[in-house]
Amino acid sequence: MLLIVDCVYNYYFEKNFGVKELYLFNTLGRKIEKFIPTSGNIVKIYCCGPTVYNYAHIGNLRTYFFEDILKRILIYNKYRVYHVVNITDVGHLVSDADEGEDKMEKGAKREGKTVWEIAEYYTEAFKKDLQELNILYPDVWCKATDNIKEQIELIQCLEKKGFTYITSDGVYYDTSKFKDYGKLALLDIEGLEEGKRITFSEEKKNKTDFALWKFSPKNVKRQMEWDSPWGKGFPGWHIECSAMSMKYLGETFDIHCGGVDHIPIHHTNEIAQSEGCTGKQFVRYWLHGEFLIQEKGKMAKSAGEFLTLPVLLEKGYSGLDYRYFMMMTHYRKKLKFSFKALDSAKRGFNNLKDEIIKLKDSISYSKDSNIVINTSRLNFWKDKFIENINDDLNVTGGLGVLWDMLKDNTLNPKEKLSLIYDFDKVFGLKLKEVEREEIPEEILKLVEKRKTAKLNKQWKEADEIREEIRKKGFELLDHKDGETEIKRVK
Numbered sequence: 001m002l003l004i005v006d007c008v009y010n011y012y013f014e015k016n017f018g019v020k021e022l023y024l025f026n027t028l029g030r031k032i033e034k035f036i037p038t039s040g041n042i043v044k045i046y047c048c049g050p051t052v053y054n055y056a057h058i059g060n061l062r063t064y065f066f067e068d069i070l071k072r073i074l075i076y077n078k079y080r081v082y083h084v085v086n087i088t089d090v091g092h093l094v095s096d097a098d099e100g101e102d103k104m105e106k107g108a109k110r111e112g113k114t115v116w117e118i119a120e121y122y123t124e125a126f127k128k129d130l131q132e133l134n135i136l137y138p139d140v141w142c143k144a145t146d147n148i149k150e151q152i153e154l155i156q157c158l159e160k161k162g163f164t165y166i167t168s169d170g171v172y173y174d175t176s177k178f179k180d181y182g183k184l185a186l187l188d189i190e191g192l193e194e195g196k197r198i199t200f201s202e203e204k205k206n207k208t209d210f211a212l213w214k215f216s217p218k219n220v221k222r223q224m225e226w227d228s229p230w231g232k233g234f235p236g237w238h239i240e241c242s243a244m245s246m247k248y249l250g251e252t253f254d255i256h257c258g259g260v261d262h263i264p265i266h267h268t269n270e271i272a273q274s275e276g277c278t279g280k281q282f283v284r285y286w287l288h289g290e291f292l293i294q295e296k297g298k299m300a301k302s303a304g305e306f307l308t309l310p311v312l313l314e315k316g317y318s319g320l321d322y323r324y325f326m327m328m329t330h331y332r333k334k335l336k337f338s339f340k341a342l343d344s345a346k347r348g349f350n351n352l353k354d355e356i357i358k359l360k361d362s363i364s365y366s367k368d369s370n371i372v373i374n375t376s377r378l379n380f381w382k383d384k385f386i387e388n389i390n391d392d393l394n395v396t397g398g399l400g401v402l403w404d405m406l407k408d409n410t411l412n413p414k415e416k417l418s419l420i421y422d423f424d425k426v427f428g429l430k431l432k433e434v435e436r437e438e439i440p441e442e443i444l445k446l447v448e449k450r451k452t453a454k455l456n457k458q459w460k461e462a463d464e465i466r467e468e469i470r471k472k473g474f475e476l477l478d479h480k481d482g483e484t485e486i487k488r489v490k
Contacts, residue, residue: 022077022390024255025332027263027286028184032392035285037254043079044253045071046245046283047138048262051088052122053107056129057306058322058337059292063259065323066289066331068135069395070257072426077390083138084248089119090144090224091214092237096265098170098211102234105223115223119145129309132319134428140248144240148226151235151243155212155228157277164212167203171213171230176206178272184286185264210269211236238269242282246274256283260290289331294338307337315339317346320429324349327399327427332392349429355406356420356434359413374415381405381419389426398426439486443474447484450476 022035037043047067050056056064074081094100107122108115130137144151155171158164163177175181175189182189189208215233216225225234245253251274258267267286274282294307312322325345329335381401388397402423406416424431450465466476470489477485 020077020386020390022073023392024285024287025392026284027288028283030186033285037079038252038284041079043074043081043255044249045074045081045083045255045257046241046249046253047083047085047256048241048258048266049085049087049141050122050126051092051103052119052126053092053103054122055308055310056126057308058312059306060259061129061133061309061322062292062326062331062335063257063289064130064135065133065326066287066393067257068133068428069331069393069426070255070287071136072428073389073393073395076426081139082249083136084140084142084245085138086241086244087119087123087141087143088237088240089115089123091235091240093214098172098214098236102222102224108223119143129319132309132313133323134320134430136428142244142248144235144244145224147240147244147247148235150247151239152213152228154239154243154246154273154277155235158212158273161276163272163276165205166230168215169203170211170215170233170236172204172209173212173269173272173276174205175208175210175272178276181208181272182268184271185268187264187268210238210265212239212273238266239273241266242270242273242277245270246278246282251278251280251282253283255285255287257287257289260288263288290334292335292337294336312342317342321346321349324429327395330392330394330396352402352429352431353434356417356431357436359417359420360434361436362413363417374411377408377410378415378419381408381411382422385419385423395426398423402427437488439474443469443472443486446472447476447486451484 023032024035025031026033045067047064050060071081071083090102090104092103094103094106104115104118107118111118113121127137155164158173159171163174164171165174166172181187187208189206213228213230213233213235215231216222222234225232245256256267256270271282309319309322313319321342325337325342326335328341328345385398385401388394388401391397402420405411405419408416411419421432446465446469450462450469453459453462453465469476473489475487475489477487
């Protein structure tokens with residue numbers, strides 16, 4: 001029955017709903033804009049991936065969640081998405097001033113492994129986190145170390161056009177040569193003070209100049225270094241994203257994503273590099289996700305203390321519990337993390353799963369095999385959902401629509417379930433897989449033992465058995481008809 005219902009309503013939704021207008025907040029210009037792809041219904045997206053020297057923390061993962069919601073909403077709107085994510089495995093220095101140790105080399109020393117081993121281990125750990133969160137993989141994973149040739153070629157292009165100069169420690173980009181440098185971040189370059197954005201080096205011509213290629217330190221053998229026209233060394237962090245995004249998506253593409261911390265430096269420098277070489281607009285829509293904050297402020301690896309997804313899993317939360325938690329606030333607003341807030345989200349998610357089980361049960365028990373589609377109400381809720389998600393990825397509002405829809409008494413269980421499954425194409429909560437949980441045999445035996453104790457009026461023993469069951473993770477609800485409902489503790 002459920003399979004038939006699913007097929008019928010899928011056909012209805014595909015038949016009756018086409019592409020709707022989608023609006024996104026473009027950091028470039030700081031305003032909501034109607035989204036219009038450069039190539040028909042094909043959307044090209046580049047998302048800045050992790051620097052794989054350590055685990056991603058749950059704040060990092062919020063950025064990848066918002067990007068996943070973006071991708072799902074585009075697909076929901078019937079766009080074909082081509083999605084590229086980079087893996088930074090070289091060149092990301094601990095200081096934005098182009099000084100200090102490469103994060104990969106630092107990670108290798110910390111763990112007594114090679115840089116290559118560190119990169120492989122933390123890349124796989126990151127991908128596992130995405131799987132736990134049900135985040136869709138990109139079409140292309142590209143590593144910085146696999147694209148050194150492309151990065152050198154881009155630096156050569158900038159060199160030919162007069163954007164570079166050489167210092168004792170590397171090849172630098174002269175930001176004074178690029179018109180509108182800082183347009184993405186709305187930087188007041190003249191007002192920048194030393195230490196506010198980058199440290200001013202005596203060899204830099206301008207405060208905002210940045211390294212394209214770093215020379216290997218003298219008398220030091222790095223694990224990752226390559227020959228180049230300027231000498232042995234390694235690429236700066238920013239050049240990889242320009243080189244690889246244009247390699248896979250073209251000189252101008254639709255959407256570039258990342259966290260808000262990328263706006264003033266990394267993404268600003270990407271624009272300068274890419275547009276300096278091609279003379280064309282690099283990206284049409286820039287989208288940035290806000291920070292996850294905790295009691296002490298922004299979560300960051302540099303502080304030495306950060307929460308990872310595996311820690312949440314060890315504490316009994318699922319990846320989907322955390323995904324539901326991240327849906328509580330719009331991606332452009334700061335989200336405050338606490339275990340109390342996560343517990344609240346988990347309860348909400350469990351309540352949603354309970355509603356789905358009730359709907360499934362009512363369909364299974366129903367003798368009515370006719371499927372009559374309540375067109376007007378389905379259209380109403382579908383339109384309301386699209387109105388929210390197409391308003392700058394308002395998945396929080398979309399979730400509110402789902403809960404309101406469940407209260408609509410004019411919809412039958414089949415219709416409610418079909419809308420839930422349809423909305424979950426955006427939510428990514430695996431709601432179609434929700435099933436009534438099997439109660440362990442051990443718990444069932446204890447319930448029967450308690451039932452016998454109650455019949456014999458052994459109330460103290462019955463209470464002790466109830467407490468034993470609770471400690472094993474289940475609670476008992478005694479109903480007036482004499483039946484006992486068993487539920488896992490939430």
